[in-house]
Amino acid sequence: xxxxxxxxxxxxxxxxxxxxxxxxxxxxxxxxxxxxxxxxxxxxxxxxxxxxxxxxxxxxxxxxxxxxxxxxxxxxxxxxxxxxxxxxxxxxxxxxxxxxxxxxxxxxxxxxxxxxxxxxxxxxxxxxxxxxxxxxxxxxxxxxxxxxxxxxxxxxxxxxxxxxxxxxxxxxxxxxxxxxxxxxx
Amino acid sequence: xxxxxxxxxxxxxxxxxxxxxxxxxxxxxxxxxxxxxxxxxxxxxxxxxxxxxxxxxxxxxxxxxxxxxxxxxxxxxxxxxxxxxxxxxxxxxxxxxxxxxxxxxxxxxxxxxxxxxxxxxxxxxxxxxxxxxxxxxxxxxxxxxxxxxxxxxxxxxxxxxxxxxxxxxxxxxxxxxxxxxxxxx
Amino acid sequence: xxxxxxxxxxxxxxxxxxxxxxxxxxxxxxxxxxxxxxxxxxxxxxxxxxxxxxxxxxxxxxxxxxxxxxxxxxxxxxxxxxxxxxxxxxxxxxxxxxxxxxxxxxxxxxxxxxxxxxxxxxxxxxxxxxxxxxxxxxxxxxxxxxxxxxxxxxxxxxxxxxxxxxxxxxxxxxxxxxxxxxxxx
Numbered sequence: 001x002x003x004x005x006x007x008x009x010x011x012x013x014x015x016x017x018x019x020x021x022x023x024x025x026x027x028x029x030x031x032x033x034x035x036x037x038x039x040x041x042x043x044x045x046x047x048x049x050x051x052x053x054x055x056x057x058x059x060x061x062x063x064x065x066x067x068x069x070x071x072x073x074x075x076x077x078x079x080x081x082x083x084x085x086x087x088x089x090x091x092x093x094x095x096x097x098x099x100x101x102x103x104x105x106x107x108x109x110x111x112x113x114x115x116x117x118x119x120x121x122x123x124x125x126x127x128x129x130x131x132x133x134x135x136x137x138x139x140x141x142x143x144x145x146x147x148x149x150x151x152x153x154x155x156x157x158x159x160x161x162x163x164x165x166x167x168x169x170x171x172x173x174x175x176x177x178x179x180x181x182x183x184x185x
Numbered sequence: 186x187x188x189x190x191x192x193x194x195x196x197x198x199x200x201x202x203x204x205x206x207x208x209x210x211x212x213x214x215x216x217x218x219x220x221x222x223x224x225x226x227x228x229x230x231x232x233x234x235x236x237x238x239x240x241x242x243x244x245x246x247x248x249x250x251x252x253x254x255x256x257x258x259x260x261x262x263x264x265x266x267x268x269x270x271x272x273x274x275x276x277x278x279x280x281x282x283x284x285x286x287x288x289x290x291x292x293x294x295x296x297x298x299x300x301x302x303x304x305x306x307x308x309x310x311x312x313x314x315x316x317x318x319x320x321x322x323x324x325x326x327x328x329x330x331x332x333x334x335x336x337x338x339x340x341x342x343x344x345x346x347x348x349x350x351x352x353x354x355x356x357x358x359x360x361x362x363x364x365x366x367x368x369x370x
Numbered sequence: 371x372x373x374x375x376x377x378x379x380x381x382x383x384x385x386x387x388x389x390x391x392x393x394x395x396x397x398x399x400x401x402x403x404x405x406x407x408x409x410x411x412x413x414x415x416x417x418x419x420x421x422x423x424x425x426x427x428x429x430x431x432x433x434x435x436x437x438x439x440x441x442x443x444x445x446x447x448x449x450x451x452x453x454x455x456x457x458x459x460x461x462x463x464x465x466x467x468x469x470x471x472x473x474x475x476x477x478x479x480x481x482x483x484x485x486x487x488x489x490x491x492x493x494x495x496x497x498x499x500x501x502x503x504x505x506x507x508x509x510x511x512x513x514x515x516x517x518x519x520x521x522x523x524x525x526x527x528x529x530x531x532x533x534x535x536x537x538x539x540x541x542x543x544x545x546x547x548x549x550x551x552x553x554x555x
Contacts, residue, residue, distance in 0.1 A: 027525070027555045046246065055260040057243040057288075058427040058447060061416065061435040065246040075425040075449050077243060077471075079260050079298075081291045099290045099319055100298045101262075103427075105469045106451045113449075113470050115300060115485060117319035128319050130330045132517065134469055134487035134498050145500045145518025147317065148330025150344055155212070155367055159520060182525055182555075185212045185367075231431065240445040242428040242473075250431040262428060264445050264483075266476045284475045284504055285483050286447075300485060302504035313504050315515045332502065333515025335529060340397070340552055370397045370552075 031158065032184035037118070038165060039082045039098040040090050040174050043068070048171070054080035058103070068170050072111075073104035084118060088165050088174060096120040102135070110137040114144055120152070127151020129179065131160055146179060157183040216343065217369035222303070223350060224267045224283040225275050225359050228253070233356070239265035243288070253355050257296075258289035269303060273350050273359060281305040287320070295322040299329055305337070312336020314364065316345055331364060342368040401528065402554035407488070408535060409452045409468040410460050410544050413438070418541070424450035428473070438540050442481075443474035454488060458535050458544060466490040472505070480507040484514055490522070497521020499549065501530055516549060527553040 044052035046066035056065045058077030063069030069076050079101050083094035100116025112135040117128045128151060133144025141163050149156040158181035167173035229237035231251035241250045243262030248254030254261050264286050268279035285301025297320040302313045313336060318329025326348050334341040343366035352358035414422035416436035426435045428447030433439030439446050449471050453464035470486025482505040487498045498521060503514025511533050519526035528551035537543035 029524075029555070044245065055245040057245050057260040057262055058449075060414065060425040060427050060449075074451070075427040077262070077427055077447070077449070079243075079245075079262070079288050079290050081259070081296070097291075099296060101288060101290070103449050103471060105449045105471070106467075111451070111469060111489075113485075113487065115298075115317065117298065117317075119296075119319050119321070128328070128330075130317050130319075130332070132317065132485065132487075132500050132502065133520070134489050134500075136489070143498070143520035145498075145520065147332045147500070147517045148342070150318070150328035150330065154214075154344070155342065157518070157525065159524070185214070229430065240430040242430055242445040242447055262447070264428075264430075264447070264473050264475050266444070266481070282476075284481060286473060286475070300483075300502065302483065302502075304481075304504050304506070313513070315502050315504075315517070317502065332517045333527070335503070335513035335515065339399075340527065340529070370399070 028182065031180035031182060033156070033158075033179075033181040035179045037084050037086065037095070037177050037179070038088050038174055039084045039177065040172070041080055041082045042172050043078060043170065045171055053082045054078045068104070071107040072109055074107035075104065077101060077103040080116070084120075088176070090174070095122055095124060100131075111135065112137055125152050127153045129153050129156070133160075135162060137164065146181065153181075155183070155185040156181045213367065216365035216367060218341070218343075218364075218366040220364045220366075222269050222271065222280070222362050222364070223273050223359055224269045224362065225357070226265055226267045227357050228263060228355065230356055238267045239263045253289070256292040257294055259292035260289065262286060262288040265301070269305075273361070275359070280307055280309060285316075296320065297322055310337050312338045314338050314341070318345075320347060322349065331366065338366075340368070340370045341366045398552065401550035401552060403526070403528075403549075403551040405549045405551075407454050407456065407465070407547050407549070408458050408544055409454045409547065410542070411450055411452050412542050413448060413540065415541055423452045424448045438474070441477040442479055444477035445474065447471060447473040450486070454490075458546070460544070465492055465494060470501075481505065482507055495522050497523045499523050499526070503530075505532060507534065516551065523551075525553070525555045526551045 042053045044055040057079050060075030082098040084096040085092040097119045102112045102114050105113050114135050115132045117130050119128050130148045144160050146158040161178040163176045165174045165176045227236050227238045229240040242264050245260030267283040269281040270277040282304045287297045287299050290298050299320050300317045302315050304313050315333045329345050331343040346363040348361045350359045350361045412421050412423045414425040427449050430445030452468040454466040455462040467489045472482045472484050475483050484505050485502045487500050489498050500518045514530050516528040531548040533546045535544045535546045
């Protein structure tokens with residue numbers, strides 16, 4: 001009788017030895033938390049100082065600071081402080097701010113590169129979520145990295161799926177962000 | 186006799202099955218390493234070329250490169266190479282350099298966005314620590330993400346708590362950084 | 371007979387209890403995936419618009435946008451969209467794009483700070499890899515952080531070792547990037 005039980009113990013032991021040696025194999029591929037937000041960007045164009053939430057602060061030699069540059073805006077850097085809303089209405093009460101920058105980084109198509117934070121300070125959410133990643137603007141759905149968080153999002157990591165929900169010329173765009181956390185702490 | 190032992194094995198098995206399926210539940214919320222530093226930023230203003238450790242390199246249309254812009258510096262980007270010290274004395278021997286950038290990103294209050302590295306090359310510490318995050322300057326204590334590290338800080342992650350320790354007008358400020366690593370490798 | 375088996379179970383139980391409480395102790399220090407690429411940067415200098423893959427978009431007060439600034443380029447920000455190749459030949463078919471920015475951040479030596487993504491969309495690789503970190507250009511081999519990934523590189527983290535493989539004046543440089551993932555999911 002000893003032998004079958006020892007065998008079971010041995011198998012369990014092997015199982016955990018293997019799973020310990022390869023912790024990567026245990027990671028879960030479904031989100032431990034999922035949040036959807038919209039944010040709204042109004043670029044300063046020299047005439048909309050009151051409404052603007054973003055400003056061009058870097059431009060290539062052929063550009064300037066009140067209009068996005070030729071060549072697919074290649075080289076433009078914008079700094080932004082955009083309202084975050086729960087639905088796609090620009091006039092909804094903001095639940096937080098999206099703060100950081102984007103830059104256009106290709107001269108033969110529209111692609112951007114993003115580095116920003118979501119900043120929350122409400123009864124619903126307190127803390128920040130930090131993002132970076134490539135944003136091929138013309139692709140319907142694109143993924144960037146959630147590289148960290150603080151407060152309610154302490155140490156969180158994940159993927160944010162971004163979709164352009166609407167835009168008006170070069171002045172306004174609205175992004176839908178579907179945040180899927182895979183490390184929640 | 187077989188039955189109770191089998192039951193114990195079964196319970197242990199279940200326990201580890203559950204803990205494997207939810208690795209997030211095992212994470213520890215106390216730091217595995219804790220370091221405190223100060224760093225010192227002297228912004229170039231056209232007259233202090235010798236002492237300056239930072240320079241404005243991006244500005245909105247209404248700004249320039251020798252003075253932080255109106256509207257709470259919204260749109261200013263500064264690049265810096267600041268000395269890191271162990272105490273709050275600007276003249277202490279630096280133990281490393283804080284290198285990267287900050288940008289002011291709100292037009293109705295002071296908030297910044299940070300992306301930088303601590304670079305160490307001493308007997309005490311060798312390697313780098315990489316940070317990004319939102320910095321609401323007027324809040325006493327604010328948290329940003331430690332998103333990675335190299336050398337002594339290989340693959341580390343954590344939270345850095347930043348406090349403004351001192352400032353003089355728009356030219357000098359000193360930050361206290363309390364780095365708490367929660368993933369140490 | 372019960373007693374020795376119970377003891378074995380108890381020891382196994384303790385072992386996993388300890389390893390659960392200190393997940394950091396199980397991390398592996400050898401890569402779960404390793405990739406080597408080259409990327410090629412041609413900086414716009416006012417005359418090479420067709421070939422340029424990067425443009426200066428930020429400069430300090432003493433600089434401009436067609437030539438890297440004095441004082442070791444301190445304060446220059448460049449945005450880039452560089453071809454990635456499998457070997458060190460600029461004319462090889464690109465397998466992806468390196469997109470993002472670098473900035474020079476020291477005024478008494480050459481150091482840069484990097485924030486960019488590798489973007490792949492081929493049969494070989496689909497997805498992105500996101501990097502940030504300090505780049506002391508004159509050091510032969512320097513490490514930056516891989517802070518996240520998407521697609522084939524979903525949630526990956528690691529270290530990228532960068533070497534300057536070649537350069538020509540201030541206009542062209544080629545980097546060799548050895549990406550070692552330590553978290554593969």
